[in-house]
Amino acid sequence: MHKRTLALLVGLGIAGTACKDSTSVPDLNNISAETALANGLTPTVLQLLATGLVNASRSELDGRYLVFTETMARDFYRLDNAENRYIxxxxxTAPADYSAFTGGGAFTNMYVAVRSGNTILNNLASATFLSPAEVSATKGFVQTMKALSYYRVLETRDTLGIAFDVNHPVNDPPAQFECKPNVLAEISALLDSANTNLVAAGAAAFPFALPSGFSGFNTPATFAKFNRGLKGKVEVYRALPQGNRTKATGTAGFNAAIAAINASFASPSAPMNLGPKYTYSTASGDQTNPLADANIFLNPFVGDSIQAGDKRAAKIFPVTPKTLSNVTGRYKGTMTDPSGALTQPIPILSNAELLLLRAQAEIGLGQFAAATADINAVRTADGGLTPYLDFVDAASAIKAVLYEKRYSLLGQSAQRLVDLREYGLLNASAGPGRSNGDIFQSVLPIPKSQFDTRNVTTITPACP
Structure with missing residues (x-):
């Protein structure tokens, strides 16, 4: 990654294998840009590119993004005798290595997806077979997926900043890193632009097929509901105490989050797992669930702290204890058990998460009755627990929403790390770590390659 695009891939920027359940399309491996786009953006090539974009997005949820962030948030421990750097x-006590292991984690894959999306947008004018509505639909889909990728890389770098303006020729100077408030504003604007395009598509269909995990969200109209949900998630992040207070006050940000989530698929009466998902399979050439790893244990605090009668305890089971680097694992989760998790889908955004995000915004506005209702919708449906009485203070309401998010969203994203960091709770209260000393890292380092390509020893994000 030595140029402005950051993620330099051979050809189209589509890495990995095709989503086998998405469409009946050829394998994407080793397709070059020159070959695929020699005759412009044809229906077949557009399908290849759309499939590749979804696959690149799915590949972002590799073992490092999920395991790194869930470890930092004290949910997971990967206890591998051959690789103790996970601990x-x-x-x-060792510093995070920006030159390799942690520096390269949860970074390159996100820019692979961004580059894949830019390949579609940069060649869309050659797609003369598309109607104006189909062009709008394609733009809205790609912009939404790009926003998701940017958001994920920002989750892991936070105040260190990320590069956003990366759609330039590879021989251009490397992109400027931008500060967290700016990037959040740009992601929010990108989602709004995407939504405008999805709405402009009207009743048109996407001119490409999506994987089965997008069932119910595979038209511009239904995908727009996912877009609004993601917009709400971004706005909550902007409005939380450590978020973007210079461009949007907490009040404005929380109101924006609620408005977006209200326009999404969030519903207290809908299934809590409703939402688009990444699907996996054991078929040749496809990808299995990256969390299906016998070395992943749950922090004992996760198993010990679940409330009596909580149905989500079925996802947690005790195992023979294992200790590595002064960390002991006594529980595992069904989401990491190789005997059953290889083909288990991973939600991209779920109804449960949206309801709890809305509760966070309502707490931020002091709307405790509304927040309690959203928390209880998840608590009773997912956990089978007695509903809470209306909260009267933010601290107890935040504690409750973080409990529900931990057990309903375990192993799905970096959401817990973000929450603990933004609420100033990334400390021993999150759960014990090592038995003889513990550090609480809030971010992953910027990869060494980013310093090398700029010939600098420090990177200060621009924040005009």
């Missing part, structure tokens, strides 16, 4: 560099 030493994430919660141990």
């Amino acid at each position: 030493t560099e994430l919660i141990g």
